Each structure stands twice: as C-alpha cells, then as structure tokens.
Amino acid sequence: MNRHPNPGVLRRLVDEPAGVTDADRAHVAGCADCLTGLADATADATAAGAALRTRADDVDVPAAWDRLSAALPAAASPARTARRRGRAPRAAGVRRPLAAAVAFAAVLSVAGVAAANDWLPVFRTEQVAPVAFDSADLVALPDLSAYGTVEVTGDGDLHTVADPAAAAAETALDVPEVAELPGGVVGDPSVQVGGQASAVFTFSDDLAAQAGGQAPPAGLDGSQVRLVAGPGVAQIWSSASGVPALVVATAVAPSADSSGVPFQTLRDYLLSLPGLPDDLAAQLRTFTADGSTLPLPVPADLVDSSSADVDGVTATVLESRDRSMAAVVWVEDGVVTAVAGSLGADEVLEVARGLR
Amino acid sequence: MADRQLHAVRGDLEQVFRRHYPAVVAVAARVLGGRAEAEDVAQEVFLSFGRSTVPAGEAGGWLSVAAAHTALNHLRSGRRRSDREVAVVSGEPTTVPDVVDDVLAREAHGQVRAALAALPRTQAVALVLRHSGLSYADVATALDLSPGSVGTTLRRAEAALRKELHQ
8 A cells, every 4th residue: 555645636636636646546545544635625625616706707808908908008009999999799708618618528529428437338328317426536436447448449530610501411410500599699609520439448357357356257358348429519609708608519429339248247347346436336327227328427516417308308407506507418319419508507498498 | 218118018918818808807806706806906917917028828827827916915905996986997887786796795705805815825826726727737837836736735725715714
C-alpha cells in the first residue's frame, strides 16, 4: 500500500481527477481514511461553489465596450466605437454553456461516454434513465482498460456543415427544426455532424489477473463487445460571446453487441468489478436488466433529474441545482434526441415539445 | 515620452475585450456578489490591460488574475458605487428589478465577502479562479505555483471559507 496522497491531491480528485496519478486514485479507492478526506474535500468544495455562485451571466458586451471606449485616451479610435454601437441585440449572453457542451458530447461521441464512465454496457438503447452517483464515486469506478483492451474503430469525425439540410443529407436523419427559439436565443445555428463512432473491447484474463480483480467467467477471455453510435447532428445556437446558449442534438442511439457472450454474463461481471460502489451497482443492475436502457450518469449532488412527457415519449429532464442549466433527453425509434442549454427546465421542455 | 505613453492603447484591445469581458465580470462577481460592481472592476482591469504589453496569448489568465485582485482590493477598501451611476455611464436605462436583484444579492453575499477578505491573498485568488473555471494548470501559471500546490492552496481556502461561513 503506497502512502496517503496529500490533501491537495484529494482536492483535485473532486473536480479534476484526470490530473491525479493512477497510483493515487487506486490508493484512495481502497483507503477508508482517504475516502473520508475526499468526502470532506468534496463537501467543502461544494459549499464554496455555492457561496461563490453569481448571477453575472447576461452582461451587455457592446454597451460595456462603449463605456470603456469613452474612458480611453482619444487615440482609441472613436470611429470604430460608433460603428459597433448598438449592433448586437442584448442577447442571452454567456449563460453557462456546460450543460449544452456535456449533452452535445454525450450524444455525438459514444467513445467519450465510454471513456468518461469507464463503462461499456451491452444493450440497444430504447430509453434513457438517470443513474445517480456522488461526485466522489468517480474515483471508484472501475477502469475497464485494466480488464481488457479498447480499440476505437471509428471516431465519428465531427465536422461543421452548411445547414440542417446538408446534415440531413449526410446522416439520413430527420434533423429536428425548432419551432420557436426561447427568449434571448437568436440567429441561425451552427450545424455539426458526427459520423458513426464505434469501439471494440476485448476481455483479457491476463490483464484482469494483473488488476487483481475477480476472475472473469470462463469463456470471457478474448471475447469482444462492439459499441456503436451515431451518426448524429447537433444544432448549436451561440450567444454574443460565442458560447452555446442552446443545443439541439439528435443521433442514432448507442447499441452494443458482444461476440457470443450473453448480456447477463457481461453485466454481472462488470458489476462485480472492484471499486464500483454498491448502491451504484444496484442502480445499474435495475436499469440495465433488459439491456435496453442507457444509463445517464448524473452527479446527484449537483443535478436534479425528473421525467416528463415529450409528445407521448417519456423523457429525462436534468437541471443543475443552481437552475442555470437544463437538458431533456429521450429516445424514440432508436434515435436519441437532446435539447440542452443555459435555460430553465420549462424552457428546454418547451423547445423539445415544439420540435418539428 | 510621457505623452506618447498616455495615448499608447494596444491595438488588439477591442478584440480581447469582446472575447474576455464576460469572463472577467464573472470572476469579479464571484468576489463582489453584484454584477454592477463587478462591471466596474472589469472596466478598471481592461483599462490596465489596454496600457500593458501582456502577450495576447496570455491575456485570459492575466485578466482573470487582475480581476480577482482588483475585486479583492475593492472588498478591502470598501469602495462602492451606485448601480444608478453605472447605468448612466453605460447608457443603459436603469431598471428597477436589476437594482433590487443586485441589492438582494449583495446582502446575501455580505458574509462571503467578509470571509474572502479574511483569507490570505493567494488562497482567495486561487479559490476564485478555480471556481471561475480555470484549470489547475491555469491557476498554477497565473499564481506562479506548482500544479501540485494548487490543490493544497484550494483545500485550505475552502476549509477556511466553510468554517468562516458556519460560525
């Protein structure tokens, strides 16, 4: 057992775990003292985040530039100032783009989903359901690369196209059209297309033995699971400063198939890997019982999840605790659609229900 | 030479301003609580930047640190300006809800201001920058710390802040 990482390392695990060494992560996952320290660090960081929350999210940049120009020495080009005055409408501003970015990445990049969760479910997505986990659980999720090899066989090749029609032609998807943009969101969207993304995971008894986990069931060595998602299209409305205010994304939902290994065998093995918290494993066992529900990992300490009806389909609504971001996600006929943005839950639902 | 310096405003100021202004306001607002006061700080910061020779590639980090320091200086000196004055300068009509919201937010933020003002300066700046979204590496560069010690500094600041707020 290596020595305890210092409190600074525990702090970094809270919000930038990629910056912590594997050795430290492994130590923390198996050390009661460090897990307690991590819980304390998480609680303090969450409290500080709440205390430092701001509402400075709708600044008027053109007006502020005018003000600065007036204060600058005469040499600072008044002509330029006059030309810009009043040009941009007082738009949505820089409401926090994180939800939009996350939803976008989750829908378009299945490789990203797998890497973020260290998790490769075997299923065909027919619905989505939130799986609540504590931020601290992130350190404990098993690293699948210790149990086999992952080969990314298609990376989706994300690129921008001219308009929704071009995206539809390229992906053969029905690209949803937003009936009415929410207040503060203006202009035409930028349209991005991702092709099909796929990855193959090959189980290895040798790697599993080195990782010190439970031995895989007989016959799993060398068997493969192939994960496929996409293509997908995202329409992104930016605010005046260039960050996303609204994202409407649609993609062929993820599916997975294995090389002859039954779903239940894979599921039970994956859920038995060390480090997966018991309550999270129990939730996943329920949600993936039929191999058709895509678990959406949701940090329960930061995000509230609920369900709502979108044109007869049950959708999952996610909203950040500070009410600055919201997303709604649903699956219909093998296609997953997400509407997200720095908006309220009622606003994203209205956009979702108004899609044509 | 003095005259020349007075008028030497860097040519990329408008471009940098439009790109970074919202982020600079957000950093200051985390310290000060209210947007109007944070916008005052942002104006000061960009005036300084306009006279500086900071490389454009380092503008984001420089502006964030400057916003945190300037806002913390405002806290300590207790300087205030009225929302109305800001609205007049910026050419925006004053709307009642904005003013009410800002006043309420400032009330709620009073304890946080006091706690921030009591922290050692490096801790306070690291705390504000990290919660404004800068990475550990960015905070380390901005404060001339090693990335490893950013976590330690942050941990101390958050523990102290929480203790202060729960007294």
